[in-house]
Amino acid sequence: MADYYTPGEVSERFGMSLDTLRYYEREGLLTEVERGPSGHRRYRGGDVELLDLVRCLRDTDMPIARLREFAELVRDGDHTVPTRVDVLEEHDARLTERIGELRRRQDAIRHKIEYYKGVLAERGAELEETR
Structure with missing residues (x-):
């Protein structure tokens, strides 16, 4: 797995638009996305794994608010x-x-x-x- 992924790579991988990807970021479903030296957004492998689960849950009609809660739990750690x-x-x-x-x-x-x-x-x- 690569260390970082561009927004284009992530949106292509999941078949979603860049707008949808940004929406998920704004809604707090992903950790704060890092920026590379050029200032461009880049996603870590963990972001991509979480996004994979988020898409699965969203595709099965989990509400955004509940998805946000779940993502916060993931970020809070193993406990x-x-x-x-x-x-x-x-x-x-x-x-x-x-x-x-x-x-x-x-x-x-x-x-x-x-x-x-x-x-x-x-x-x-x-x-x-x-x-």
Whole structure:
């Protein structure tokens, strides 16, 4: 792993815009980003690892405020690991509930698809009879 990453490298790696990356910085989801001798922002390996987890949690609908709390726990050190586990377990439980809800809705959609296919099949049969 490289010692430092440019904003462009990080945004490309995670498929996000530079604006999104800056937003995550402003929201306190990353540690204060270092500046190189030229004044350009650069990210440490730890920043990239945290961003990977932040993206995972955000992509699974963890609110920004909760993400900020989690990032602060990470920055506060290993003594916060039990609290981090609690946060992740709570999020996992909400995610499991949401997945169940989505599966129920998918079942309803699939049922409706089958119903409409049946309607189309009946119409097709009726058209064949009239020919």
